[in-house]
Amino acid sequence: MRRRMANGLPLYGAAAVGLAVLRPLTILFIDQPVTLSWVHHQTLRPLFQACAARSLLTLPGTGLILLWALSRHLRGQPALDWLWLALATPVATAAKDELKWMIGRPWPWSWLKYSLYSFHPFAQSIRYGSFPSGHTGYSAAPLGVLWALRPRWRPLWAGLLLVMPGQVCADYHFLSDVPAGLLTGGFCAWGTLALMEQHCG
Numbered sequence: 001m002r003r004r005m006a007n008g009l010p011l012y013g014a015a016a017v018g019l020a021v022l023r024p025l026t027i028l029f030i031d032q033p034v035t036l037s038w039v040h041h042q043t044l045r046p047l048f049q050a051c052a053a054r055s056l057l058t059l060p061g062t063g064l065i066l067l068w069a070l071s072r073h074l075r076g077q078p079a080l081d082w083l084w085l086a087l088a089t090p091v092a093t094a095a096k097d098e099l100k101w102m103i104g105r106p107w108p109w110s111w112l113k114y115s116l117y118s119f120h121p122f123a124q125s126i127r128y129g130s131f132p133s134g135h136t137g138y139s140a141a142p143l144g145v146l147w148a149l150r151p152r153w154r155p156l157w158a159g160l161l162l163v164m165p166g167q168v169c170a171d172y173h174f175l176s177d178v179p180a181g182l183l184t185g186g187f188c189a190w191g192t193l194a195l196m197e198q199h200c201g
Contacts, residue, residue, distance in 0.1 A: 019183055023176055031174040032117070035108045038169050051166030055135035058142065062089040084196045085145050092141035092188040096134040099184065105131035108171050133173045136181030137188070139163050144189025 069082035
């Protein structure tokens with residue numbers, strides 16, 4: 001575990017730097033054309049909506065994990081790993097909510113309907129809140145924990161992140177919102193694993 005944590009921070013740090021460098025270029029030159037291209041190609045929209053809808057199972061799934069951990073604890077069985085897994089999701093949910101409010105990016109529908117594309121930090125309006133992608137963030141957080149704790153199943157964890165293309169191709173998010181959500185969830189997963197390592201020694 002300790003080696004895993006030591007290797008994880010440089011990876012997330014590099015991803016954060018890469019996002020910071022590429023984000024202005026993506027916002028200026030890529031986000032709008034990508035969004036418009038999918039607006040005009042609606043044939044596959046139901047498929048991408050189905051991909052995006054998978055993320056809606058994350059929060060109820062966290063509740064089920066907590067119930068499972070409680071059941072194991074009452075039966076005298078180890079439950080701590082399950083509790084750490086459940087911790088990552090509400091942490092990522094809180095983080096993405098604060099970031100959305102602080103950054104104040106319009107949604108694709110806000111841009112298409114009201115021509116809003118500039119950022120309005122701390123805006124109190126439903127027209128803002130696209131960055132980062134929250135569904136990606138709170139889906140990636142528990143999957144990041146599972147990625148570290150159950151490496152044998154990594155193809156499955158990666159496959160569950162099909163929520164990301166669904167968010168963009170169904171016009172729920174701009175392209176740059178999604179890697180920001182992945183990074184948010186990744187940092188929450190890394191923090192959860194760091195706390196787990198400290199607690200478990």
